[in-house]
Amino acid sequence: xxxxxRKGWDLTQEAFDDLLAWLNPDREQAAKKYELIRERxxxxxxxxxxxxxxxxxxKTINQVARKVGELKTYYEGDPALYFYGVARNVFSDYFRSRxxxxxxxxxxxxxxxxxDADESEPEHKCLEKCLDExxxxxxxxxxxxxxxxxxxxxxxxxxMARQREISLNALRILVCRLRSRFKECMRECLxxxxx
Amino acid sequence: MSSQIESNxxxxxxxxxxxxxxxxxxxxxxxxxxxxxxxxxxxxxxxxIDDYISGALSERDRAKFGGRFLHVPELRQDVQSVKALRQxxxxxxxxxxxxxxxxxxxxxxxxxxxxxxxxxAVGATLAGMLLATVxxxxxxxxxxxxxxxxxxxxxxxxxxxxxxxxxxxxQLASERVRNEQLxxxxxxxxxxxxxxxxxxxxxxxxxxxxxxxxxEPRSRANAVFAFTLTSGGIRGPGQFKKISLPPETxxxxxxxxxxxxxxxxxxxVLQNSDGQDLLTERRLPAGGGKFVQLNVPAKxxxxxxxxxxxxxxxxxxxxxxxxxYYFRVLP
Numbered sequence: 001x002x003x004x005x006r007k008g009w010d011l012t013q014e015a016f017d018d019l020l021a022w023l024n025p026d027r028e029q030a031a032k033k034y035e036l037i038r039e040r041x042x043x044x045x046x047x048x049x050x051x052x053x054x055x056x057x058x059k060t061i062n063q064v065a066r067k068v069g070e071l072k073t074y075y076e077g078d079p080a081l082y083f084y085g086v087a088r089n090v091f092s093d094y095f096r097s098r099x100x101x102x103x104x105x106x107x108x109x110x111x112x113x114x115x116d117a118d119e120s121e122p123e124h125k126c127l128e129k130c131l132d133e134x135x136x137x138x139x140x141x142x143x144x145x146x147x148x149x150x151x152x153x154x155x156x157x158x159x160m161a162r163q164r165e166i167s168l169n170a171l172r173i174l175v176c177r178l179r180s181r182f183k184e185c186m187r188e189c190l191x192x193x194x195x
Numbered sequence: 196m197s198s199q200i201e202s203n204x205x206x207x208x209x210x211x212x213x214x215x216x217x218x219x220x221x222x223x224x225x226x227x228x229x230x231x232x233x234x235x236x237x238x239x240x241x242x243x244i245d246d247y248i249s250g251a252l253s254e255r256d257r258a259k260f261g262g263r264f265l266h267v268p269e270l271r272q273d274v275q276s277v278k279a280l281r282q283x284x285x286x287x288x289x290x291x292x293x294x295x296x297x298x299x300x301x302x303x304x305x306x307x308x309x310x311x312x313x314x315x316a317v318g319a320t321l322a323g324m325l326l327a328t329v330x331x332x333x334x335x336x337x338x339x340x341x342x343x344x345x346x347x348x349x350x351x352x353x354x355x356x357x358x359x360x361x362x363x364x365x366q367l368a369s370e371r372v373r374n375e376q377l378x379x380x381x382x383x384x385x386x387x388x389x390x391x392x393x394x395x396x397x398x399x400x401x402x403x404x405x406x407x408x409x410x411e412p413r414s415r416a417n418a419v420f421a422f423t424l425t426s427g428g429i430r431g432p433g434q435f436k437k438i439s440l441p442p443e444t445x446x447x448x449x450x451x452x453x454x455x456x457x458x459x460x461x462x463x464v465l466q467n468s469d470g471q472d473l474l475t476e477r478r479l480p481a482g483g484g485k486f487v488q489l490n491v492p493a494k495x496x497x498x499x500x501x502x503x504x505x506x507x508x509x510x511x512x513x514x515x516x517x518x519x520y521y522f523r524v525l526p
Binding site: 037040041043044046047049050051053078080081083084088123124127131142143144145146147149153172173175176179180182183186187190 | 210227228233236263270275277280284
């Protein structure tokens, strides 16, 4: 979920600057807020079953940016919630115009795609590449986290947290961030490999 | 605490698609504006993926998970990536080895070096070596500068009576040789220092190098480096004189050796590898009849290959090309 608008983004730099200014007068803070909103929109759209979550998130941002001139005059409250409202409409439009043969997101599908297949060659290559991109202590932490199995897993994580003198929740957050970087790297790497 | 458990439960139900449309919208609105809840979502997502992979989900949750996660390409990819990561971690789990048991198949030399250089004692040793190398380089730089000063003093004394001129010339030549040796040694030490820094950075996972005392700031005089270039003729690139310039270098003095001193003045043109003229000096004297010195501002010399075209200026003022000199600036 890297930053920056993707396909279909046709806003002018000026409109984008206005959008950032609306989010926060401080450009650096505005950029952070923009990233945060975009990331959360993508996540929400994914969990609504949207296979093109990034495109819809950018479409949402695009629509908000076009209206930002008016918004400044009347909208009060957290801009993130306005984005969410627009995203809901964008999502509804998307589903209405979706080709009929594509499965509906809310269905419980009894035979999901097989994820038990052996690692492919590109996947293994990307796995090693993405692990290499982590600092050695971070890489070791992430690998160690996954070494616990079954019932011993929780004890293993508690022991890891104890050794590092942090709470179990802090450890989970740390691993979550590392894993997020790892997953992002894997997505990009596999896209490149497939190209 | 109880509210966090409630939130966890709510998030899990959200992720598995168990909430009503109204509840789902409420959760999504909170996800947009509450950082803590969003963090909980990320953690819960990871937990669900882990539980799915390890088979810890109930049949019912497993079916719901499949319907929600495995039909969105990005989420499916995340599941697959985490699965691969988990397998990799388990395969590489540290094991107790007896004398008879072989070492793990995946334990590469790279891992060994990584772990070796991460040892505190090794890091400290490398930092010590780095410090020692810096001190040696500083000493050579000081020596180099002192000798260069002496050489220049000797040059200034050239118009001395003919009886002492031959002795001075010999002393000058001897000092120049020594100066060259020191320059070469300095270059070697700089390369050694760069190599040590690279190793240390690799060892520390590209983190900033271990704190080491910075070298003494150079004086302006020390920011001038001299190199002697012999005529290149048709040398190939592999025969370029290689020079390395410290970042604070202000000026580089290129001494172009002359086979014969037939002209009273010379013209030198410095070109980059594209043949672009970077510097032209039109009236350079021959130093002691044996060389022409071209002073080049260091800022003109980036990493790359260069050549100097040397022409002699005849009595009618026309330049006659006599030689060219090649050198390469190292990073």
